[in-house]
Amino acid sequence: MRFQQLLQMRRYASATLRRSVTATTPTPATTTTTTTVRTMAGSGAAIPELTQITDNVQRGNYAELNDKDVAHFEKLLGKNHVLTEDLEGYNICFLKRIRGNSKLVLKPGNTEEVAAILRHCNERKLAVVPQGGNTGLVGGSVPICDEIVLSLQRLNKVLSVDEVTGIAVVESGCILENFDQRAREVGLTVPLDLGAKASCHIGGNVSTNAGGVRVVRYGNLHGSVLGVEAVLANGQVLDLMSNFKKDNTGYHMKHLFIGSEGTLGVITKLSMLCPHTSKSVNVAFIGLNSFDDVLKTFVSAKRNLGEILSSCELIDERALNTALEQFKFLNAPISGYPFYMLIETSGSNGDHDEEKINQFIGDGMEKGEILDGTVTGDPGKVQEIWKIREMVPLGLIEKSFCFKYDISLPLRDFYSIVDVMRERCGPLATVVCGYGHLGDSNLHLNVSCEEFNDAIYKKVEPFVYEYTSKLKGSISAEHGIGFLKKDYLHYSKDPVAINWMRDMKKMLDPNGILNPYKVLN
Template structure:
């Protein structure tokens, strides 16, 4: 997003947990600040050195140690690229439970550190459930090892959970043991047009009831999102006419006839009730990929407008699009577009506002209103991208004071000098040396 700039005296590129441990021990003794960096695909400045922190890159830690097709687990280093892991798993008819637009460059360690959600969270859940074990190096160089890989281990605190979503502020993840999932043999994708947001919600309820266990994704975009991809990246509208909202539904299963019958019944019901006014079902993998392009290339298309103000918000589904509707009149005379899209099945809105150049006047209309609205509706100011540098000072909009105090106490316990990824997530007074 070109929002954050930093500099560093050195980039360190270890190849093993032992080398990361040695680096952190050295830096801890000399009070040298370190910023961990993975695929560098984050949106909140979490991997950018703000001043002169050393960068510790995990890019050379890219070994896949093993795949257990019986236990359905994968063991690898933190620097493995998500798409590379999927390619390795495909040989065993397995796949990662996580799917992201940045899969070609993001690294699994960074995914876990930011607790990335992605496109199929609805079916496969969060990384808090998929990560079975990890190794993490603490700021003083000590190594935490939870790599047993047991799906049931109720002995004391589940320490690995501390590092999932902590954005590299408590420790550096170096190795991962992931639970993986069966690659579906039957995949269906439908793209639907809805006349209003109420109908989008009703379609979601109908999909949850009618498709049940095979529903893997339920994505939505508004008319501005569709217009953006049509105009900027030449992705066509699947329909001859425009609609206020569009929904992409995907199913994952193992029986093509069974799944397609359920999808047809769901679509017939949605059309009869007026929730859906038009729809198309992909007839093969090529058509399915083309339909996904409409949703996945919105972010790319928005970049063509110039500057993009991005917000990753969780809200109750009934209030999700209300934020877009409240924002549009505030920015109407200043912005090029105000677009709402995201993962409706898990209540995750991506609010994007564009303009030709950066504008303080426009920014003042967006913040803090977007955070105040989110707090008022009991949402979260970060659904899946973390807080990083961008939102660290805004954490109080989502977390009560007692929660933030406990977070700071945990940070102080594990990193008393504030050396690991300072200024990020919950830090107010880092580098307390």
């Protein structure tokens, strides 16, 4: 074909690692607020200090857990599902930046038990933090002080998957990868794909409005989630389930819980619209000389790939090289270019799709916008290319401290903040780079240094949020606010909107027991 005539296809050896191995690690993109916590951050970090101490958090006016409470929960759940020892894994966030001091983990097995737990906690005024797979990146799923951890691991069932309607009903503690595997058994797929797929929970995904790599194709979860079942702070079960895409009956209250990070209620069940699995998937990995060429190529992809375009990712040279240096098993099909794009198509006609993507890349090369690349429809090689993208964020934290930011910016200014930060940080930073979801304007900005120090900290914060705010961007594109970004919410939300958020919180959780110290100050 035309692309094959213009470009020598580069071949590389198949990696032996399955994608599910790398999928256990999510894309990290968080910041912290104190020197002590920051110095503990990193993949090989030691156990951090208690966040209540490092961040000088004043404990809320909550009751103290006592033996009677524990006995009550043991009677309710059974002793095997009430944990009082070896709780470190529940108290520390994924990036080891936040550490709580919970003395109790509860593992309910159904909605009724969740309701009973919250009813007791609300009456006693005991603070609770809902927790799924604990893969969150903004400190939203772990205690800050001594909150009770409400683990949803046992609510892990896929209740139904309907091949005809494409609607699945699933409990909130179901692991995303297990959910997707069940959907694929009947020819469907979950419209959400994350690096943390093998360990994150669908309820946590919905609670944080997780984005992932295919928002450009399927949109965000506000559109895919048809209904939710949520338990309020007082134990009342709110049934907002629906099996229809069109259900225009009053206020769409489900949207309050999508992205509310467990501060308004605990999602226990949800229904989701799952598209049919694509018969033909192709991935192109291409090299470009400038961000201007990146934008031109993205416009061309939308125009010429249209209905089959399913993902459009950007990786700059510094980000890619850092990953390749840290993980020798990675094999990049091309190298030596300032920018790379990973473009995926998903369709139903293999010959048609292959012709379209080859034509698209050939045209880009003729115009000089695309310099080199490779394209494949082989499932194994598709996974290898995706593995490169998935390992980029981990490469940046493997052997250095890294300030990470998850922001949305206007496409024309998508990469400008990387250049600005590179100049602003100068020799204080070892690497300043960017990668992310170009298709939905979500950039992951990274500033690496040998170790945390106040000089570089003052260069990056709050400057990154101020810069984002001036461009009318979002300080959190897909990872939520949690604990780490609550002080910066005003950079993206109007004071009137924040006050209304507070009012809704007070109405649904008047005692403030649900996930305190998160989202709102």
